[in-house]
Amino acid sequence: MAEQILLIDDDLEHAYALKTYLERVQYDVTVASDTKDALLHLYHSAWDIILANPQIDEEVAESIDTLSEVHPLSQVIVFGNPAQIDTAMDRYGLSVIHYLGLPINSKELELALERARKNILQSKKIDRYLERLGDLHNAQNQFNQLFDEVPCYISVQDRNLRVTASNKRFKQHFGNVIGGQCFEIYKHRNTPCEKCPVIETFNDGKVHSTEEIVTSKSGKQYNVLTHTAPIKNEQGEITQVMEMSTNITQIRQLQDHLTSLGLMLGSMSHGVKGMLTALDGGIYQLETGLKQADGTRVNKAFGQVKVMTDKIKKMVLEILYYAKSRELQYTTMTVETLADNIIRNIKPMAERNNVKFEIKIPDSLGHIEIDPSWMEAALINFLENAVDACSFDRDKQDHRVTFEILPKDKGNLCFTIEDNGIGMDKETRDKMFTLFFTSKGSQGTGLGLFIANRVIEQHGGSVKVKSEMKQGTTFRIRLPRKRPGNFKNNGFPVAPR
Amino acid sequence: MKKRILIVDDDPNIVDYLDALFTDNGYETDSARDAKEGLEMAKKNTPDLVTLDIEMPGEWGPRFYRQMTQDAKLKNVPVIVISGLSGNTYAIPKAIASIKKPFDREKLLEIVKDAIG
Structure with a gap:
C-alpha cells in the first residue's frame, strides 16, 4: 500500500x-x-x-x-x-x-x-517485536502460574529420573529437591519402581499413566494418578519427561468408606435378623404373659425385650458412628462422673452374667477433658467385651472383671480393664481393632472395638492389650487429661487397607 | 400324647421364644444350641419335628441334618429351617419349609400343624 x-x-x-x-x-x-x-x-x-x-x-x-x-x-x-x-x-x-x-x-x-x-x-x-515480546512475557507468566497453581504435583525428570524442575505444590508436599531421584522423593526407596511410566515414556515417547501410593515429606500417604508426557528438543529427541500426579486420596478414601459400609451392612444383616427375632420372642412372651397373668413370664419377657432393645440400639449407634463422621464435643468433667456413668451401665450386665465386678477407683482423681458420650461408649465397649469373655468361658467357675483408674503421669490417666475370661489367641489379638473382625459370630458386628480404639486415638490416647488363652485379658488405656492440641480431628473414618 | 419338637439354634433368646411359642400351642419341646447337642438330644428323645438354624458355631445346620438322616430312627423326621441367612432354600433341600428370621409366628405354627398336627 x-x-x-x-x-x-x-x-x-x-x-x-x-x-x-x-x-x-x-x-x-x-x-x-x-x-x-x-x-x-x-x-x-x-x-x-x-x-x-x-x-x-x-x-x-x-x-x-x-x-x-x-x-x-x-x-x-x-x-x-x-x-x-x-x-x-x-x-x-x-x-x-x-x-x-x-x-x-x-x-x-x-x-x-x-x-x-x-x-x-x-x-x-x-512495534511488532515489542508486541510479541509482551505477549511472550504474558504467556510465560501465565505458564508459570499454571505450572504452580495446577492441582497436580508436576516434576520434570531426566533419563536418570532426577528431578530438574518441580511446581509449587510438589515442593510443598515433597520438598524442594531439585536433583533428587523421583523414586527417592515420592516413595522413599532406593531403586526405581517396577513399572516406571517415566522410563516407558523415554522409551516410546508416548503418554503413560499409573496409579501410585506416594509418601510426602511429612510421612503422609497419598493416592495419586500419574500421567507422563515427553519433552522434546528441536531435533525431536526426548530430553526430559514431565510427570503430572493428581492427588486422588480423598476419592479413594470415600470409595473405601462406601465399600466397607456396604460390606458392613451385608455382614451385619444376619446379626440384625437374629436380634429382631429375639425381640419378637420377647414381645410374644410379654403379650402371652400378660394375657395369662403370669408375673414370672412377664418379668422375664420384659428383661429380654430390654436386653434386645439395648443391643439393637447399640448396633444402630455403631452403624451411625461409622456411617457419619462427626466432630468430638469436648467437655471437662470429673473422672468420678465418667467412672460412675460407666459403672452404672456395666453393673447390671455383669450381674446378669454372674460376673463379679470389682471397681478400684481412688478418690480425687481430678478432671478430664473428653467427649463424654463417645468416651463412655468406648470404655463401656471394653468392659462389655470383658464381661462377654467371662460369660463365654465354661472352664472356670468364678469370673470377675476389674475396672481400675490410676493417674499415670502428670498429664495422663491409666484405665485398666481386666478379666479372667476366655482370653484371645494371637489372631484375635492382632485383628481385634480391625473393622468387621469379630470373634463372636453373628452376635458381633466387628465395629465395637474398632470404634472404641478410634475414639481413644482421637482423644490422643492409646490402648495396650495383654491376653492369654483361657487365662484372661488386660486392656490398659492411656488417656490424656486435656484434649490434644495438634491432633487433627477430621472425624473421617478411614478404612484399613 | 403331645407331639415333641426339637429346637436347634445357637441364640438362647430365640430358643426361648420358640420354646414358649410351641409350649403355649400344646407341643413338648427339647432344645440344643449346636449340632452336636442336637444330635444327642434327638437320639435321647426322638422328636416329631425339628427346627434348625443354619449358621451356628461349630458344625452348621446342614451337617446336623446329614448326621440325623443317617440314623434310621430319625431319618424321616420333618425339618423346618429357621435362619437369618438369605437364599438358604437349598442348604437343606429336603426340609419341609424354610423360614427367614424374623419370622411370622402364625405362619410357623401353621406349617408345624400341617406337618405333625
Whole structure:
C-alpha cells in the first residue's frame, strides 16, 4: 500500500505541482493549503509522512512540533526558503527527518521520502517485536502460574529420573529437591519402581499413566494418578519427561468408606435378623404373659425385650458412628462422673452374667477433658467385651472383671480393664481393632472395638492389650487429661487397607 | 400324647421364644444350641419335628441334618429351617419349609400343624 502523505503548503500552485510529482512516484497525497485544513488533517488521521512548510501559520508550526506525541510514527519533512529552514531547524531539531530548501531538488526529495519510508518500516517492525515480546512475557507468566497453581504435583525428570524442575505444590508436599531421584522423593526407596511410566515414556515417547501410593515429606500417604508426557528438543529427541500426579486420596478414601459400609451392612444383616427375632420372642412372651397373668413370664419377657432393645440400639449407634463422621464435643468433667456413668451401665450386665465386678477407683482423681458420650461408649465397649469373655468361658467357675483408674503421669490417666475370661489367641489379638473382625459370630458386628480404639486415638490416647488363652485379658488405656492440641480431628473414618 | 419338637439354634433368646411359642400351642419341646447337642438330644428323645438354624458355631445346620438322616430312627423326621441367612432354600433341600428370621409366628405354627398336627 502506498504511503499516505499530507502536504501542507500555502502556495497552491507549488503544492499541486508537488502532488502530481509525488503521485507519479506512487505516493498518496492530500493537500492542505490553509490553516484550518492543515490542523484538521494533522490531528484526525495518522499520516505516514508529513511534508510541510511550517511558515504557513504559527499554529500549524506548533502542531507539527507536538505531533510526535499524538502520532509518533508520522515522519515529518520540512521545506522552505533558507531563512525559514534555519528557523525550523532551531525549532524542530532531530524530530524532523529532513529539511529541504526551496526550490525542491527532486532527488533530494526522493531520498528524504525513501528514508522516511525506511523509518516507518523499522518503527513498525519494532512495534511488532515489542508486541510479541509482551505477549511472550504474558504467556510465560501465565505458564508459570499454571505450572504452580495446577492441582497436580508436576516434576520434570531426566533419563536418570532426577528431578530438574518441580511446581509449587510438589515442593510443598515433597520438598524442594531439585536433583533428587523421583523414586527417592515420592516413595522413599532406593531403586526405581517396577513399572516406571517415566522410563516407558523415554522409551516410546508416548503418554503413560499409573496409579501410585506416594509418601510426602511429612510421612503422609497419598493416592495419586500419574500421567507422563515427553519433552522434546528441536531435533525431536526426548530430553526430559514431565510427570503430572493428581492427588486422588480423598476419592479413594470415600470409595473405601462406601465399600466397607456396604460390606458392613451385608455382614451385619444376619446379626440384625437374629436380634429382631429375639425381640419378637420377647414381645410374644410379654403379650402371652400378660394375657395369662403370669408375673414370672412377664418379668422375664420384659428383661429380654430390654436386653434386645439395648443391643439393637447399640448396633444402630455403631452403624451411625461409622456411617457419619462427626466432630468430638469436648467437655471437662470429673473422672468420678465418667467412672460412675460407666459403672452404672456395666453393673447390671455383669450381674446378669454372674460376673463379679470389682471397681478400684481412688478418690480425687481430678478432671478430664473428653467427649463424654463417645468416651463412655468406648470404655463401656471394653468392659462389655470383658464381661462377654467371662460369660463365654465354661472352664472356670468364678469370673470377675476389674475396672481400675490410676493417674499415670502428670498429664495422663491409666484405665485398666481386666478379666479372667476366655482370653484371645494371637489372631484375635492382632485383628481385634480391625473393622468387621469379630470373634463372636453373628452376635458381633466387628465395629465395637474398632470404634472404641478410634475414639481413644482421637482423644490422643492409646490402648495396650495383654491376653492369654483361657487365662484372661488386660486392656490398659492411656488417656490424656486435656484434649490434644495438634491432633487433627477430621472425624473421617478411614478404612484399613 | 403331645407331639415333641426339637429346637436347634445357637441364640438362647430365640430358643426361648420358640420354646414358649410351641409350649403355649400344646407341643413338648427339647432344645440344643449346636449340632452336636442336637444330635444327642434327638437320639435321647426322638422328636416329631425339628427346627434348625443354619449358621451356628461349630458344625452348621446342614451337617446336623446329614448326621440325623443317617440314623434310621430319625431319618424321616420333618425339618423346618429357621435362619437369618438369605437364599438358604437349598442348604437343606429336603426340609419341609424354610423360614427367614424374623419370622411370622402364625405362619410357623401353621406349617408345624400341617406337618405333625
